[in-house]
Structures are given as structure tokens and as C-alpha cells.
Amino acid sequence: MRILMRGVEFGDERTRQNMERELRERLQRSADTGRPLRVYCGFDPTSTELHLGHTVPMRKLRQFQDLGHQAIFLIGTFTGTIGDPSDKDAARQQQSLEEALEKAQAFVDQAWRILDPERTLVEYNHRWLAKLTFSEVIHMASLFTVQQFLARENFANRYAKGDPIWLHEFFYALMQGYDAVALRTDVQIGGTDQLFNLMAGRKLMEAYGLEPQVILTFPILVGTDGRLRMSKSTGNIIGIDERPGVMFTKVLNLPDAVFRNYAELLTRWSPEEIDAMIGAMERGELNPQDAKRALAWEIVSIFHGDAAADRAAEDARRMHRGTAPSDAPQIRLSGPRPLVDLVAEAGLVKSKSEARRLIRQRGIRLDGQTVEDEHAVVTPSDRSEQVIQVGKRKFLRVLAT
RNA sequence: GGGCGGGUGCCCGAGUGGACAAAGGGAGCUGACUGUAAAUCAGCCGGCGUAUGCCUACGGUGGUUCGAAUCCGCCCCCGCCCA
Numbered sequence: 001m002r003i004l005m006r007g008v009e010f011g012d013e014r015t016r017q018n019m020e021r022e023l024r025e026r027l028q029r030s031a032d033t034g035r036p037l038r039v040y041c042g043f044d045p046t047s048t049e050l051h052l053g054h055t056v057p058m059r060k061l062r063q064f065q066d067l068g069h070q071a072i073f074l075i076g077t078f079t080g081t082i083g084d085p086s087d088k089d090a091a092r093q094q095q096s097l098e099e100a101l102e103k104a105q106a107f108v109d110q111a112w113r114i115l116d117p118e119r120t121l122v123e124y125n126h127r128w129l130a131k132l133t134f135s136e137v138i139h140m141a142s143l144f145t146v147q148q149f150l151a152r153e154n155f156a157n158r159y160a161k162g163d164p165i166w167l168h169e170f171f172y173a174l175m176q177g178y179d180a181v182a183l184r185t186d187v188q189i190g191g192t193d194q195l196f197n198l199m200a201g202r203k204l205m206e207a208y209g210l211e212p213q214v215i216l217t218f219p220i221l222v223g224t225d226g227r228l229r230m231s232k233s234t235g236n237i238i239g240i241d242e243r244p245g246v247m248f249t250k251v252l253n254l255p256d257a258v259f260r261n262y263a264e265l266l267t268r269w270s271p272e273e274i275d276a277m278i279g280a281m282e283r284g285e286l287n288p289q290d291a292k293r294a295l296a297w298e299i300v301s302i303f304h305g306d307a308a309a310d311r312a313a314e315d316a317r318r319m320h321r322g323t324a325p326s327d328a329p330q331i332r333l334s335g336p337r338p339l340v341d342l343v344a345e346a347g348l349v350k351s352k353s354e355a356r357r358l359i360r361q362r363g364i365r366l367d368g369q370t371v372e373d374e375h376a377v378v379t380p381s382d383r384s385e386q387v388i389q390v391g392k393r394k395f396l397r398v399l400a401t
Numbered sequence: 402g403g404g405c406g407g408g409u410g411c412c413c414g415a416g417u418g419g420a421c422a423a424a425g426g427g428a429g430c431u432g433a434c435u436g437u438a439a440a441u442c443a444g445c446c447g448g449c450g451u452a453u454g455c456c457u458a459c460g461g462u463g464g465u466u467c468g469a470a471u472c473c474g475c476c477c478c479c480g481c482c483c484a
Contacts, residue, residue, distance in 0.1 A: 162480050249437080256438050289436045320437060338450075357445060363431040391431065
């Protein structure tokens with residue numbers, strides 16, 4: 001129980017007490033009857049990449065798994081075509097079912113970094129949501145009032161600003177709620193921003209004569225910018241499939257202020273350890289950089305193992321000295337090439353113009369020497385590789401063919 | 402269905418015939434400073450072998466004009482008010 005409730009956050013003490021009590025009762029009943037609880041968390045396939053933000057509820061699912069319960073990894077192949085308004089100021093762009101299914105596959109592939117494939121049920125909500133009849137939808141809609149929706153902060157804001165609120169956005173909560181009905185779940189896990197949707201699930205379950213699910217919500221993980229929720233569309237993500245070195249430096253470059261948020265949501269550290277570290281930082285006994293180095297190691301280790309974490313830490317040191325990390329991309333050259341073409345082709349910059357710009361700003365180095373000439377040419381050497389560095393952290397190794 | 406106001410670069414937003422790749426802000430990128438953070442300062446910020454050059458771009462389309470983000474026609478879309 002202590003493990004399962006760790007990190008749970010509702011923003012309301014009464015809700016927390018109620019949920020804790022309900023969860024305790026369910027666990028007891030499960031122990032008595034031998035029926036594992038059905039625990040699920042849904043993810044809309046809006047990108048092809050799972051990121052650290054997704055892993056917070058996923059790891060909670062894993063904890064339930066490890067206690068013998070049934071984890072359901074639900075992919076919002078249908079809800080994902082509508083778009084969740086929860087974290088948005090504006091409506092999300094819609095996509096087709098085909099696109100959603102493609103991304104869903106990518107999600108499943110990455111999910112096994114956290115979940116146990118043997119004990120996970122993967123579900124797709126288009127299987128039941130696509131079959132609902134209009135009268136069923138109307139019935140569900142009749143259980144909620146427009147005022148309840150307009151009371152939600154993001155809708156209220158958009159309404160006040162005169163921004164469009166599309167009718168179909170209201171249905172998002174109903175659809176997600178119906179997932180709980182269709183799956184007959186005992187527990188649903190989600191971010192605190194999902195509270196409204198999860199509560200809609202409880203309401204619908206009651207209306208369908210089912211016992212309402214227990215809901216557990218968790219704080220939102222902020223992105224690399226240190227302010228906004230981590231999400232692909234904001235571009236502030238750390239993907240769980242990213243190379244260990246990239247993951248490591250991204251964590252290292254986080255603003256100091258998010259240390260607690262990350263430590264509590266992502267690491268295996270105990271609350272006591274985390275408090276101790278933050279206390280030491282505040283007293284000036286621990287350099288925040290060292291704390292983040294430990295955090296980076298811990299996070300990389302969780303997803304890629306200790307060895308990869310060690311290597312990433314070493315690479316970060318090398319990069320700081322201006323030498324290429326061990327996993328830097330390589331390119332083979334048969335003859336002299338203009339530097340500008342080379343870095344553009346290798347994808348280190350978006351365009352040749354950008355490359356020229358960077359040279360003018362002294363942001364490109366060749367073997368440690370700042371490149372001064374926009375027309376510089378790279379000539380491959382048989383003897384040794386050459387290292388091109390763009391900005392602080394992009395490297396390219398050049399070898400002769 | 403009617404009236405009014407809108408649709409501009411990644412986002413917000415100024416711009417009502419040429420000096421507009423288009424003010425300003427945000428985001429992003431580079432450099433300095435630092436702890437590889439934050440803050441601050443400077444620069445950059447559509448593309449093109451760099452060019453007082455060309456291409457792409459101001460909801461769509463068709464016009465007017467030497468010249469259109471700016472004017473006109475038609476169309477699409479959004480907000481507010483009324484029905």
C-alpha cells in the first residue's frame with residue numbers, strides 16, 4: 001500500500017483519503033478472492049516516441065504488476081484521433097486511425113523498457129469506441145452538463161478568451177470514461193491533469209452498473225525547459241529510446257529547480273534520500289551540478305542499465321573537453337567536401353545557410369579549432385579520424401573511405 | 402439565417418499599394434559569463450555555392466496595377482452579438 005500510494009497527488013485531501021480507502025478495500029478483496037486487480041493507464045499515440053513523462057504512470061503500472069495484478073497498457077487509437085484537450089489551450093490536430101495505429105506500434109515496442117511483456121495486456125480503444133452507436137453516445141452525454149465542462153480550467157480560459165471550443169472536444173472525456181466501462185477496470189492511473197477524465201470514467205461506470213474504478217493521479221513531469229509539461233509538441237522531451245549519451249546530457253542540462261520533480265517521479269530513490277540531497281544543495285554542501293550528474297546517471301541506468309550510464313557519464317566529460325563522445329555519428333568521405341555541405345547532409349544543421357551562420361558566429365570547430373572560413377573544405381585523412389563539433393553538443397566523426 | 406470583427410513566419414502579434422523575408426515579443430540556435438544550470442549581455446533566426454541576385458511565404462482562388470500582405474470579385478474558416 002505504501003509503495004502503491006507513493007507519489008500519488010490529487011490536489012485535494014478528501015479525494016486522496018477516499019481513493020486510498022477504496023484502494024485498500026479492493027486490494028483486500030483481491031487478496032481474499034485471489035482475483036488480481038485490473039489496472040490500466042491509457043496513452044494517446046500522438047507521436048512515435050514515449051518520453052519520460054509517459055514513464056511515470058507506466059512505472060506505477062509496473063509496481064502493480066510486480067504485486068501480481070493485471071496491467072493493461074491501453075493505447076488511445078480512437079481517442080488519439082480526436083485529441084485530448086486536457087493540456088491544451090487550443091484544440092489538437094486530428095489524425096486518422098491508420099496514423100494512430102502506426103504510432104501505437106511504436107509505443108508498444110518501447111513500452112517493454114518498463115512493463116513486463118508477460119504480464120501486460122495491450123488494448124486499443126478503437127475496438128470498442130468505434131462501435132458505439134449514436135444513441136449510446138447521446139445517453140452518455142446526458143449524464144453530464146455543459147457547466148461541468150465549462151468549469152474545467154482550460155475550457156473556461158478558452159471560453160473567456162473567445163477561442164474556439166469544439167463540440168467534439170467535450171466528447172473526449174466521455175470516450176476516455178467509456179474505456180473504463182469497456183475494460184471493467186479496478187484502477188486507473190493518470191496525470192493530475194487527467195482528473196476530470198478519470199472522474200468521468202467513475203461516473204460512467206456507475207451509470208453502467210459497475211463499481212467505479214479507483215483512480216490514482218500523479219504530478220506532471222515538466223519538460224527540459226523546466227516550465228511546461230513534457231510533451232512532444234512542445235519539443236521539451238527526453239525520449240526513453242534516446243541514446244544514453246543524449247539522455248544523460250539532457251538531464252544534466254535541466255534547470256536546477258526541477259531536480260525534485262524529476263527525482264521524485266523518475267528515480268528509485270527514497271523520499272528521505274531526495275530530501276537529504278536537496279537539503280545539502282540548499283546548505284551549499286552539494287554542488288547542484290553533481291546532484292544532476294547523479295540524477296542523470298540514475299535515469300539512464302533505469303532505461304539502459306548501469307554500464308550504459310557509466311559510459312554516458314564518461315562521454316559527457318569528454319564532450320565537455322571538446323572530444324567526441326563514443327556514440328557520435330560517423331561519416332565516410334572519399335574526397336574533399338565543403339564543410340558546410342558536410343554538416344548539412346549529416347543533419348547537424350537544418351540548412352547550409354544555418355551552417356554558414358554558425359561559422360560566422362564561431363560555433364563550429366574542426367578538430368578543436370574554431371572554423372573561421374565559411375568556405376572551409378574537409379579533406380579526409382587516411383591516418384586518423386577528424387572531429388567536427390557544432391555548438392556544444394553536436395559531433396560528427398569523419399573518416400576516409 | 403442576419404450584423405459586426407477576424408485569418409500574417411514555429412507561437413503570439415504589428416503592418417492598409419512600392420524602401421516587406423514583413424515591426425515587436427516568445428520559443429529556438431551561437432558566442433561571452435557561469436557550475437555543461439538559471440539570470441544577464443551580444444549576435445542569429447525561410448531557402449539557395451553570398452547574390453545591391455533568385456525562389457518560397459501573409460486562409461484559397463481569380464483580378465486591378467509597372468508593382469499587392471495591403472485594393473476588387475468569388476470561396477473557405479474562426480469569434481462575438483442577434484435569430
